[in-house]
Amino acid sequence: MTERVDTDRGLMAAAQRGDGVAFDELVRRHTATMYRVAFRILADRAEAEDAVQEAWVSAWRSLSRFRGDAAPTTWLYRVVTNAALGQVRRRRAVPMDVSDESMDHLFADDGTGNPEGHAVRSEEADLVHRAIATLEPSQRVPLVLREFEGMSYEEIAEVLEVNTAALRSRLHRARLALLAKLEEMRRG
Numbered sequence: 001m002t003e004r005v006d007t008d009r010g011l012m013a014a015a016q017r018g019d020g021v022a023f024d025e026l027v028r029r030h031t032a033t034m035y036r037v038a039f040r041i042l043a044d045r046a047e048a049e050d051a052v053q054e055a056w057v058s059a060w061r062s063l064s065r066f067r068g069d070a071a072p073t074t075w076l077y078r079v080v081t082n083a084a085l086g087q088v089r090r091r092r093a094v095p096m097d098v099s100d101e102s103m104d105h106l107f108a109d110d111g112t113g114n115p116e117g118h119a120v121r122s123e124e125a126d127l128v129h130r131a132i133a134t135l136e137p138s139q140r141v142p143l144v145l146r147e148f149e150g151m152s153y154e155e156i157a158e159v160l161e162v163n164t165a166a167l168r169s170r171l172h173r174a175r176l177a178l179l180a181k182l183e184e185m186r187r188g
Contacts, residue, residue, distance in 0.1 A: 008072040016063045023063075027056055030073065033149075034080040040144040041084040043133045051087055055080040070158050077151070078159040081141055088137045131181040139174035146171060 008029070014022035034055055039048035059079050066075050132140060142160065145151045151159070157167040 009068070012063075012066060012068075012072040016066065023060060026059075026072070026076075030076055031056075033073075034076060037077065037080055037144065037149060038084045040132075040148055041081070041137065041141055042087060043129075047087050047091075048084070051083040052080060054086070055083040058083060071155075074155050074158050077145065077149075077155070078161070081145075081159055085137055085141065127182060127185055128178075131178055131185055134181050135174060135177055138170060139177055142167060142170050143174040143178065 008026065011022045011026050011029075015026060031052060034052045035048055038051040038055070039045065042048050042051060055076070059076060062079075066072070132143065135143065142156055145156045145159065146153075153164050153167055153171075157164045160167065160170075162170070
């Protein structure tokens with residue numbers, strides 16, 4: 001990189017001009033987030049790593065198609081989501097590895113020092129993760145992007161290439177399905 005580029009847009013523009021160092025910086029900045037998204041969709045470490053690798057190769061090959069209409073991060077979310085969904089389609093069933101320590105930070109101790117409270121939260125987190133894993137990918141993906149990644153409705157709609165009304169409908173159905181599954185799991 002001949003000039004210092006700090007923004008993702010600047011890095012993307014430089015990468016589009018063939019600057020491999022700029023692309024490497026995008027990889028450095030966004031691999032962890034892409035892995036987190038892929039893992040939550042696939043619920044398998046190795047498959048999430050494969051999806052991220054596939055996503056970066058795809059991103060490199062399709063740099064010229066990035067038009068700048070969306071933020072580079074939105075485009076990268078779309079690429080990794082598509083890679084993860086491709087793996088889901090290839091294997092059809094998605095078991096959840098609820099023992100994965102990589103998700104522990106989501107349900108960390110609240111600082112009260114109450115181990116019983118932490119155990120209850122961990123148990124509830126485990127239940128939520130198992131319930132999410134049972135959702136169809138069309139429900140799981142928007143739920144993960146909204147509730148875990150904190151993306152806006154507009155960003156998710158862009159990633160999934162749907163309008164916001166369709167996205168809101170998907171999220172509503174996903175939340176209802178999740179609540180029903182949680183209730184079923186708590187009873188049984």
